[in-house]
Amino acid sequence: MRTWKNENMTVVFILLIVIRASGCHESDMLKIGNDRYQQFYQAETLTSAHEPQTAHDSISVHTRKQRLSFDSKENMAITRSNPEVGSEKDSSEPEDNMHTITHQDREGLLYSDAASTPTKNNPKGNVDISGRNASEIRLLLTNLSNLEDNDAITNRDYGSSYILPVLKAVKYDNNTLPIVFSDVPVNVRVLLNIIHIANFDSLQMEYTIDVEMEMRWFDVRLANNYSKSIRIREMSVIEKIWTPDPYFVNSKYSYFHVVSFPNFRMRISPNGLVVYTLRVTLQPACQMIFCRFPHDRQQCDLRISSIAYPQSNVRFSWHSTEPVRFVSSVTLPELRIASMLTHQCHVEGKLIHSSCLRLVFNLQRDGSRFIAEKYIPSTLAMMFAWVAPYVPYNYEEVRIITPITVLLTLVQMEKGDQQVRTSYVTSMDTWFGAMKMFSVISLLESLAVLALIKRSRAMGRQSSNATNQLEKANFRAEQKRLTRLYHRLDSTARFLSPLFFIIFFVYYVIFVAQGDEMECIKG
Missing domain, CATH: 1.20.58.390 (Neurotransmitter-gated ion-channel transmembrane domain)
Structure with a gap:
């Protein structure tokens, strides 16, 4: 009987730690802990009615409550402050059935306490901490709370799984433009973080640039009631959301970075603001004139446009403040960057007239x-x-x-x-x-x-x-x-x-x- 009681106490402790690590608020932990305690208390009451109480099991129910519950001064006044995280259902099932509580953390992972819950097939669970007393458990929980406070978990974004219910609720179509008014195009603001730039080759008339491209636009269909933004890094989820179709007009060769993980990320704010970031290495062409070589000044540009949407549907624009930034200082062997200019342009094709952005590098040769x-x-x-x-x-x-x-x-x-x-x-x-x-x-x-x-x-x-x-x-x-x-x-x-x-x-x-x-x- 004593072993069975310790095992149930162990289950409650493991459940609290797992939920705590997965990102639940203390109110969620309190509710789930109370549900578990009610199951344990009902089973213990039924067992005590049929078995005599021995001296070894002389601990009263009131004492057990003090061991398993939270500190009343700190936790009983906590109310649910995070409406995004769904509350677990109150369990009134008997102990013989497998009772699984599943919770989504901020990374979109799923945690289950089924493996840790004692059942007939697994009476001891996966972890045995029956030798620990209530003071050790309280000390451990206190330390975990301090770690959470220091790490500012509450400021972290939600995981990608949080966007799936939003997509399902509005029947989201990733092939449809997020246009609210027919006469107002989707305004995509672009910001470039230049990681590396080099090889202004005068023979091949090209250069190499490694850039992190950030695009921002509003998609009202993705507006939600969450209190924090949603961070997405899985391509399978990003592909479910509409994204612009930028291409580099004067690039001869380009590739995305996929080592060690595809370099794409998306962040969706509660108001529907989408920030989509990708990393790409380009090899744009650069037409150079060498009349004054080696005292020449060259202009190499990078042009970004939409491949499928006309400017009446999608309009690219530069970020309002500092649209182009260098991640680190750049030192070139011969042609140095004297200045950079950003312009808006238009690409006139046979079928569509698309919006265009132009980044100009003014280069000066070191003689x-x-x-x-x-x-x-x-x-x-x-x-x-x-x-x-x-x-x-x-x-x-x-x-x-x-x-x-x-x-x-x-x-x-x-x-x-x-x-x-x-x-x-x-x-x-x-x-x-x-x-x-x-x-x-x-x-x-x-x-x-x-x-x-x-x-x-x-x-x-x-x-x-x-x-x-x-x-x-x-x-x-x-x-x-x-x-x-x-x-x-x-x-x-x-x-x-x-x-x-x-x-x-x-x-x-x-x-x-x-x-x-x-x-x-x-x-």
Whole structure:
């Protein structure tokens, strides 16, 4: 008899803990506990009427009530404050029948105390805590209460199973737009959280972006009397609810994240506000113009539109405050994001005119790498060609080899940059073209000087072989004139080469590097 009583006390304790963990309010626990206690008390009364009371079982009914009931000062005044959670039915069934109490917690899971209830087939239940006394149970329940208070369970959302009765009550059709007035489209507000963005590829003209897209709209059919929102993360439940059909107009490739769980979630407020969030990685196309490369500024955009609904039915709009946010700071290797702009647009198709959102990334290329790898080396190589006018005249081979070597170096240096390939002339092409032109001019100057030197030497030989003084004087005069000419040519080259380079550099910085982005492809 004592064992049977302890087992029933154990059942009540387990039931209270399970319901407590599942999210019931204390009023629900009190009602279910009292129902269980009434069953236990009735069975005990019937048994006591047929069996004599022994000294071992001398505990009075009043004492048992004090052990199994809640503290009257704390719990007897509790009323039901959560109308959403259905109350369990009062049980008046005999103990021989299986009495199952099922409760839905906030995660949509189902808890049952059938396995813990003592029956004829399972007289002891699953857990045996008959050795614990009432003080231990009260201490454990007190600790659980403190944990709940600290964890703020009452602020958590309900689970997805709470939306199912709402859908059933209104005979919800997920293929029907949540339109209240025929002339008012469904306004879907969009917010983007950029998790990662990179790979602004100038060759493929594309970039990669990992974004968390949040959409908000009102669906009056989902309005409910719950005191808290409903959180849904199961795709089987999300598919029962109408959602917009956004697609990324300029995306070449995209995929949703499903590891380790499909990255979708939905939150439904009691007033019918639906917040739908998904994570997607995209590879949008980006048409780039490289007229001013590597001083170019690019614009890459991301366009979002509806694939099936015209703008008279569904209208996309940006979130009112901070529609685009970066989850973490972004550092790009070459093209950095100077600014972002959000616009509303329209996609005009043959069948429908749909609403559209456009996110524009204003990009600016970091030219420091090109200064170190292109501009400074090419300038030094070109200046090395200026050495030719300073070479002594008896080193004729050096005067020829130096400009040719510089020219070949510049050609190889320009060819080594395979970052962009265009059919039009870029700023970098203009720069290397000028450097090669200066090298060619230095080569031509060296050839002209060598030709004059060779002719001057010929005049000297003819002067030595002259038979009369008049011819000898003429040859010497011509020799002096040629000598003065190539000396003057060298002096002019030494002065004009740096001057022309400075003039070109100023022109390049002001007009070429800062010129029109579209100038090279115009008419």
